[in-house]
Amino acid sequence: MDLSLFEPSKMSTPTDSISLSIQRNDRSSIIQLLEVLMKNRLPLPTGRNNWTALHYAASKPQYKEYLELLLEYSDSILMDINGQTEHEGETPLHIACKNGCEESVLILLQKGCDPYKVTSDYRQSALHIAAFNGYSKIIEYLLDYPENINEPAMMGETPLHQAASGKSNLEVGSILLARGVDVGLRAKGGDSPLHLAGLNNNLDIVGAHPARVHSSHVPAFPDFLLRRPRSHPRQQLQRWMTCSRSAALGVVPL
Helix, strand or coil, X not given: CCHHHHCHHHCCXXXXXXXXXXXXXXXXXXXXXXXXXXXXXXXXXXXXXXCCHHHHHXXXXXXXXXHHHHHHCCCCCCCCCCCCCCCCCCCHHHHHHHCCCHHXXXXXXXXXXXXCCCCCCCCCCHHHHHXXXXXXXXXXXXXXXXXXXXXXXXXXXXXXXXXXXXXXXXXXHHHHHHCCCCCCCCCCCCCCHHHHHHHCCCCHHHHCCCCCCCCCCCCCCCHHHHCCCCCCCHHHHHHHHHHHHHCCCCCCCC
16 A cells, blocks of 8 residues: 555645544455555554544544444554544543534543543633533543533633533533532633623523522523623623522622
């Protein structure tokens, strides 16, 4: 086989010839390429933006079998299972979490992928990414490891902040809260998870709070927050937050 296929100058989008074979569902070519790497003691090649075939195989659920195939060669071919992409600093695990590849996440974790490694752009862990995207099964997999569930990302946001800001739901909130997430922590801008849940019309997240009680002393959540206007009447929000705290909602006023 022509070894020039593995030279950086010959690599194709999205990364290299192995990744292209994954895209084409060509298992025999993948095996052939891996055998060449092994025989010639070459590492798994790196393509554009520092992607490897591991990143690509972790990017879609239907590529799971190829991720397993690549990892079968990990003892014979030098490959960095925690290798990070050039700009975002994403590992294969980050990419699998972002794209909802449940089985791939489990495979990577079992193979030793580091669940604590953070991206280089926003300092987010795999748990931050899964929480933002609302992937409850992936969150459960990640929480099987002693992850710091309250670990802040670059702007001080915890996984619960991310869940409140993104595509999560009551199930995700329940999982995080049951594992001891701190609902009172604030990001650098001063927002608590409850603030973000209100601003993003995602109150199911905080509705899972085990300390939450219903009280006639707490007015309805201000509708203006759910309409996402350009500016928010701060006094009205402050009154609601203060009343909520009195009713054991577990949050602090502005």
